[in-house]
Amino acid sequence: MDRKEILIELKKVLAPYTESKEMLDGINEDTDLIKDLKINSANLVDIIIDAEAQYNIEIDFDAAEKMYNVGNCIDVIADKINKPA
Amino acid sequence: MISAGNDIVALNLVDKERTNLPAFYSKFITPDELSLHQDLTISFENFVWLLWSVKESAYKYLKRGDEHLVFSPSKLIVQKLLVSPESDTNLLDMDKLIDAYYNGVVSTGISTIEFKSAINNLFIATIINEGDVYWGVKTIDSGDYHDQSNSVRLFALAKLNGIIVTDDLWIDKHPSGYPFILNGAHPLDIPISFAHHGCYVSYAFQLPK
Numbered sequence: 001m002d003r004k005e006i007l008i009e010l011k012k013v014l015a016p017y018t019e020s021k022e023m024l025d026g027i028n029e030d031t032d033l034i035k036d037l038k039i040n041s042a043n044l045v046d047i048i049i050d051a052e053a054q055y056n057i058e059i060d061f062d063a064a065e066k067m068y069n070v071g072n073c074i075d076v077i078a079d080k081i082n083k084p085a
Numbered sequence: 086m087i088s089a090g091n092d093i094v095a096l097n098l099v100d101k102e103r104t105n106l107p108a109f110y111s112k113f114i115t116p117d118e119l120s121l122h123q124d125l126t127i128s129f130e131n132f133v134w135l136l137w138s139v140k141e142s143a144y145k146y147l148k149r150g151d152e153h154l155v156f157s158p159s160k161l162i163v164q165k166l167l168v169s170p171e172s173d174t175n176l177l178d179m180d181k182l183i184d185a186y187y188n189g190v191v192s193t194g195i196s197t198i199e200f201k202s203a204i205n206n207l208f209i210a211t212i213i214n215e216g217d218v219y220w221g222v223k224t225i226d227s228g229d230y231h232d233q234s235n236s237v238r239l240f241a242l243a244k245l246n247g248i249i250v251t252d253d254l255w256i257d258k259h260p261s262g263y264p265f266i267l268n269g270a271h272p273l274d275i276p277i278s279f280a281h282h283g284c285y286v287s288y289a290f291q292l293p294k
Contacts, residue, residue, distance in 0.1 A: 017269075018231075019229070034262075040281075041092075041141055041156070042094055042099065042134075042137065042141075042282055044156075045109060045112050045137075050110055059112075062114075064112055065155060065156070065158075065160075066155070068156065
């Protein structure tokens with residue numbers, strides 16, 4: 001799965017947590033989850049749990065802390081997907 | 086450091102079933118922190134969200150002094166969590182009754198800071214309780230982001246205008262994301278923090294000594 005494919009799936013993960021649907025349609029790797037998508041910080045753990053289910057991966061403490069913008073989310077997901085079990 | 090940090094969690098918006106899953110709470114609560122629950126009567130899901138609100142408040146408090154700080158909830162460790170006596174709670178300006186107050190200490194890895202939390206069946210609200218802190222919680226009609234943002238500013242300004250004699254107070258947003266108070270064109274040395282979730286908004290600000 002390349003970064004573009006991860007981004008398409010990531011939009012589905014983020015959709016339930018943002019009111020900014022227009023912004024979600026136009027997200028790029030610099031989009032900040034809280035500042036730009038207006039996602040409440042209380043939903044950040046939900047997003048991590050949903051991403052784990054969406055990509056069948058496990059995201060640990062250290063990785064989760066990097067997931068504050070879309071590019072970082074893709075970095076973490078790509079790293080976990082490509083890591084051999 | 087003079088700063089301000091707060092958070093609020095609307096309990097109708099959290100997934101209680103998910104909150105009770107180790108896969109959820111273990112993302113930001115350490116085993117040592119979990120052991121704090123055994124001495125309290127608070128429900129486990131409220132305990133989880135109380136710790137979240139403490140960590141979020143501490144992050145906001147620290148962020149003002151370090152613009153590049155990243156929210157790392159598992160590195161902000163709640164070391165002490167106690168039920169507060171009710172007489173200790175006169176700083177809160179709010180429109181709902183509170184069932185219980187808690188206070189405690191959170192470690193930042195470098196130092197420790199004190200916090201205070203208020204809980205009822207609607208929300209969990211927390212402030213970093215360092216210095217002369219003013220704290221307000223209010224119910225609003227809409228959970229829309231812009232309504233939340235406007236309402237919490239008006240709420241805080243109403244309180245500030247009762248303390249500071251001027252008719253030119255307003256609140257702007259720093260590029261780093263935190264709000265700051267101005268009197269006309271002059272930024273004031275009164276750090277302020279905002280929080281909103283659903284139909285609840287909250288402010289906390291600290292007056293200089």
